[in-house]
Amino acid sequence: MYMSPESPSTQPGPLASISQGAIASLLLLLAACGQNKVSEYQIPKEKAEAKPAADPHGEVRSPAVKWTLPEGWEEKPAGRMRAASFAVPGPDGQNAEVAIIPMPGLAARNADVVNMWREQLRLEPLGEEAVALQAEKVAIGETEGRLFDMVSKEPILDQKHPVRIIVARMDREGAAWFFKMSGRDEVVTQGKAVFVQFLKSIRFEAGSEAVHLAANHPPVSTNLKESPHPASDKPAWQVPPGWQEQPPTQMLLAKFLAKGQDGTKAEVTVSSFPGEVGGLLANVNRWRSQVSLAPVDQAELSKGLMPLDVSGVKAMLVDVTGKDPDSGQKSRLVGAIVPQGERTWFFKMKGDEPAVEQEKKGFIEFVQSVRFPNG
Amino acid sequence: MAKKFLNILTSLHLTVVCLSLATLLVFVGTLAQVDEGLYNAQHRYFRSLLIWWSLPGASWKLPVFPGGYLIGGVLLVNLVAAHLKRFSFSRKKIGIFIIHAGLILLLLGQLLTDFLSVESSMRLTEGEAKDYSLSQQASELALIEVSNPEYNEVVAIPDKILARQKEITNRKLPFTVRIKNYYPNSALTNRLSNAGGETLPATRGVGTQLKLIPLQPTVRMDERNLPSALVELVTAQGASLGTWLVSAWLDAPQTFTHESKSYQMALRFTRFYKPFSIQLVDFRHDKYKGTEIPKNFSSRIRVQRPATGEDREVLIYMNNPLRYWGETYYQASYDENDPRVSILQVVRNPSWLTPYLSCCLVGLGLAVQFMSHLISFAKRRAA
Numbered sequence: 001m002y003m004s005p006e007s008p009s010t011q012p013g014p015l016a017s018i019s020q021g022a023i024a025s026l027l028l029l030l031a032a033c034g035q036n037k038v039s040e041y042q043i044p045k046e047k048a049e050a051k052p053a054a055d056p057h058g059e060v061r062s063p064a065v066k067w068t069l070p071e072g073w074e075e076k077p078a079g080r081m082r083a084a085s086f087a088v089p090g091p092d093g094q095n096a097e098v099a100i101i102p103m104p105g106l107a108a109r110n111a112d113v114v115n116m117w118r119e120q121l122r123l124e125p126l127g128e129e130a131v132a133l134q135a136e137k138v139a140i141g142e143t144e145g146r147l148f149d150m151v152s153k154e155p156i157l158d159q160k161h162p163v164r165i166i167v168a169r170m171d172r173e174g175a176a177w178f179f180k181m182s183g184r185d186e187v188v189t190q191g192k193a194v195f196v197q198f199l200k201s202i203r204f205e206a207g208s209e210a211v212h213l214a215a216n217h218p219p220v221s222t223n224l225k226e227s228p229h230p231a232s233d234k235p236a237w238q239v240p241p242g243w244q245e246q247p248p249t250q251m252l253l254a255k256f257l258a259k260g261q262d263g264t265k266a267e268v269t270v271s272s273f274p275g276e277v278g279g280l281l282a283n284v285n286r287w288r289s290q291v292s293l294a295p296v297d298q299a300e301l302s303k304g305l306m307p308l309d310v311s312g313v314k315a316m317l318v319d320v321t322g323k324d325p326d327s328g329q330k331s332r333l334v335g336a337i338v339p340q341g342e343r344t345w346f347f348k349m350k351g352d353e354p355a356v357e358q359e360k361k362g363f364i365e366f367v368q369s370v371r372f373p374n375g
Numbered sequence: 376m377a378k379k380f381l382n383i384l385t386s387l388h389l390t391v392v393c394l395s396l397a398t399l400l401v402f403v404g405t406l407a408q409v410d411e412g413l414y415n416a417q418h419r420y421f422r423s424l425l426i427w428w429s430l431p432g433a434s435w436k437l438p439v440f441p442g443g444y445l446i447g448g449v450l451l452v453n454l455v456a457a458h459l460k461r462f463s464f465s466r467k468k469i470g471i472f473i474i475h476a477g478l479i480l481l482l483l484g485q486l487l488t489d490f491l492s493v494e495s496s497m498r499l500t501e502g503e504a505k506d507y508s509l510s511q512q513a514s515e516l517a518l519i520e521v522s523n524p525e526y527n528e529v530v531a532i533p534d535k536i537l538a539r540q541k542e543i544t545n546r547k548l549p550f551t552v553r554i555k556n557y558y559p560n561s562a563l564t565n566r567l568s569n570a571g572g573e574t575l576p577a578t579r580g581v582g583t584q585l586k587l588i589p590l591q592p593t594v595r596m597d598e599r600n601l602p603s604a605l606v607e608l609v610t611a612q613g614a615s616l617g618t619w620l621v622s623a624w625l626d627a628p629q630t631f632t633h634e635s636k637s638y639q640m641a642l643r644f645t646r647f648y649k650p651f652s653i654q655l656v657d658f659r660h661d662k663y664k665g666t667e668i669p670k671n672f673s674s675r676i677r678v679q680r681p682a683t684g685e686d687r688e689v690l691i692y693m694n695n696p697l698r699y700w701g702e703t704y705y706q707a708s709y710d711e712n713d714p715r716v717s718i719l720q721v722v723r724n725p726s727w728l729t730p731y732l733s734c735c736l737v738g739l740g741l742a743v744q745f746m747s748h749l750i751s752f753a754k755r756r757a758a
Contacts, residue, residue, distance in 0.1 A: 036535045040547050042526045043506075043648055083583070102566065273588065342591070 065100060065177075068201035070194045073098070088183070088191050094157070096183025096191055098198070102176070110135065110169065113178070114148050117165050121152035138168050140179065141202040145170035149192075157184050164188035168199055171326065235345075238369040240362035243268065258362070260355025266332075268349045268363065276344055283337055283346070284318055290350065291322030291331045310338050310368055317364070321353060332356040336367045345370075385457040393450040396441060404443075412594030414512060422489060444486075451482045470744025477736030484729025492724035495647050496707065501715040504654035504679070508721040510645035514602050514623055517646075518548060519639040533645065534559075537604055549634055550616060553607040560600040562588040563624045575605050575620055580629040580640075582620025604642055608633075647721070649700060651680035656688060658717040660709055672706050674717040691719065701725065 065083050069075065076085040088096040110132070115125040126134070131148070138147040151164040166188060167180040179202070181188055181195045239245070239256065246255040246267075256268040284305070285295040296304070306317040315338040324331035334356055335348040347370075349356055349363045383389060404420030411419065420426060423442030429435060441449075458475050495508035516537055520528040530547050538559065543552040556575070563585045564572050572586030582605075592600050603622035609615055610633075619629055621642035628641035657675040662668060673692035678685065678699065689697050697704040707720035 036533050038533070038536065038543065038545055039529075039531045040545070041529050041531075041648065043529060044526055045521075045524070 065102075066203045067198060070198050073194075073198075083177075088181070088187065088194075090184055090187030094161070094184045094187060096181055096187040098179070098181045098195065101178040101180065110146065110148070113169065113176075114150070114167075117148075117167060117180075118150055121150055121163060121165060122154055122156065123150060123152065138196060138199055140168055140170045140177075140199045141204065143170050143172070145179075145199070147196075147199075151185055161185060166192060166195060172204065236371045237366060240359070240366055243362075243366075258349065258351070258355060258359045260352060260358045262354065264352035264355040266349050266351025266355040266359055268347070268359075268366070270345070270347050272343050272345045276339070280316060280337060283344075287318055287333050287335050287348070288320055288322070290325070291320055291333050292325050293320055293322040308336055308364065308367065310336065311340070311371055313338055313340055315339070315367070317367075319360075334360055334363055336364075338367070338370075340372050345372075381456070381460070384453060385460045386453075387457075389453050390450065390457075393446050393453065397443075397446050397450070400440065400443060400446060403440075410594075415594050444489075447482060447486060451479065451486070454479055454482070467747060470740045470742075470747060473740030473743060474737050475740075477733040477738075477740055480729055480736060481733035484726045484733060487726040487729065488724055491726060492722060493647065494723075495645075495721045497653065497704070497719045497721055498710075499653070499655035499658075499674075499676075499717055499719070500713070501655050501658055501717075504652045504677075506650075506652040507646040507648045508719075509643075510647070511599065513645040514642060515645045516552070516604065516606065516621060516642050517628070517640070518552070519628065519641075520547075520636055521639055522636045531645070534602060537602075537642075542609075549636075550608045550610050553609055554604055555607055555618065556605040558587065558589045558603045560590040560592045561603040561622065561624070562590055562601070563603065563622055564588060577605065577618050577620040579617035579631065580619040580621075581625065582618075585620060587620065587622075602642060606640070647723075649702075650682055651678055651685070651700065653678055653704075653719075655717055658709070658715060660714060672709060672717075674706055674719065676704075676719075703727070 067084070069086070072089055074087045074089075076087055083100040083102050085100075086098040088098060090096055111126060111128040111130075114131050114134075118125060135146040135148060138145050145168045147166065147168045149164070149166050152162045155161055156163045162185040163182065164185040165180065165182040167178055169179075170177050179195075179199055181191065240258075243256040243258050246257055253272060254270040258266045258268060260266065281296075281298055281301055284301060288295060304318060304320060306319070308315045308317045315336050318333070318335045318337070321330070321332040323329065330353045331350065332353045333348065333350040335346065335350075338345040338347065347363075347367045349359060400420060404416055407420060408416040419442075421443030424445045425438035426440040426442050427436040428439040429437065454475065458472075458479075464472075495510050497505055497508040499505060514534045515531040516534075518530045518532075528547060530545050532543055532552065534557075536543060537554050537557050540554045540557050543554070545552075562572075564587075566574060566584055566586050572588040574586050575582060577583050577585075587603055601623040603620065603624065605618060606621055607615055607618040608631075616631070616633060619640060621629065621640060623642055623644060625641065628639035628643075630637065630639050632638070654677040655674055656677050659671065659673045659675075661670040661672075663670050671692065673690055675688060675690050676697070677688050678697075680686075691697050691704055691706050693706055696706070701723055703722045703724070705720040705722070706717070708718035710716035710718070
């Protein structure tokens, strides 16, 4: 590269100053480009132009719960696990508290939930029938819910006053919603009528608070010779004949409908999450709750599990039969939990028992046909 | 001492060492792109003074190899210094002089390109017009005051500042922005879904309905990081206005009012605004019949610049970009799920002409040098 012949003459004067100058300007450039400043600017108002239709894949619809706030109630920050919180004024600053608590995927029996709060009030647990007898019908918005009213026998609050909990339950779109009022017995008893009115004012607005999520799929380079396959992180698999592919929802990679005889049907879903997602036991119990079965402990866990080889990975097959929490019909769930690399894959078939029985072989073959993108 | 240093700086040995190191660096840096991805590998190996190495999980790191800037910088200084040291103008050497000038220009031009060029992209659906392009990597937390009927006042905090998770004040903001958590890559899910994720203590905005799944930052070329942050706004008196979950996942900004002024807040990919708008009139995506092999991509766009009254249509297609306002608009990508979407790559590179100029200079220098040799040779033979 270097072509000039070596020559003995040296002229350090201009050279030194020029190289110094070069280094100085280099440093200046480096300094200028390392800046990461907060920027301020003005932009003209965006015109209210008709925006092209939003990408249907990038949207989560989240039901927003709305209410009419009773007089005197004060809205509080919702906090964890809660959709809303309120303070109901009482004497001596002993406010009662009202909370709206959605429990996704909860299919627990009323008795389990009621006994959880009875335990807080140091009351003995009740059986399902006794709880059913105590339940009052109550209107929660336009839905009929169940109201449970319980009061402690001991003075729990400051060791002076008994505590009362009124809780109303309704089930909606796979989630149990609890509306709970708790506090000093007198305050809650006095406020009960207002609380029931508040329950009537509850509305769910599915569309109004839709959360628009950005389209996640990356742009595709036009430099590629061939159009790439869609969704690069989706594994390759063979779908059994007769399964109908359904549009996947957010967090579901794929969804299929399998039809059995006599109009019975089962739904197959595929999802994947980073990490262990709570581990095997938690996920088996999550699936058990979806067919109204009680959770099992670590010792019982292995009984219902069958190992399954998926692309050289040891997966676990779960097969549980119970009742659908919504319809009360017999329901069966066959699922595979596949740890693959740093992710865990969930393949689930749930539906009417005859359809699941008929499609189980095909489901296992489907899971075993999966080839992971990085596998 | 200074003389010894100068001798090293101007020596041919240094040139050879630098070129060997550069060859090795290009080899290693290219291989590293497999694991680290193009963007990260470029930064680690080529856009750095030193390449650092550490054991996984260790807090220390060691420089193990000179980076691209150091090698290029030393090579540049070496070339300039050696040339000045041996500079003695003669007609015989004019070709060599031009060749070296071309090489110096090439090195300087690349350095300037690296520092000054900005790449972004513009995603347009047919009919849509935009007056900004988006960064493909960097994001910003934008706080926009929208009370003025004429314009919006934007304060944009870059992600590098967000990642420090500190409190940020700005003279245009009547509150302090407290970054409680920052997630360089994340997924969001509905709180009612069975999917995993953390329920963050957001008290206002859509974050109260969402759960967040923190993800490892991706380095793959076909994926991008979607950051999220938990942001609390605090007044000068120390009162909290609330805590919001902001995320690049969320299309719509979240709104709030403070001291009877309306604000919008969004974590979004960094925007580069322009004094003109580009509207996608028509996007064509032809394939060879019966195959998935693309034949042609083209975007017919309309450029409108209110300040100058300019309004014209331009066709952008492969190898025929639009050069406008110091920027180059290339036909870069499409959306496989939506045939109406075209994605233009926007490159601002003030030194884009330097490689062309330096190639011409080197070519000219070579021609001059060989011709002068040829002529003197021919003259000697004739004599």
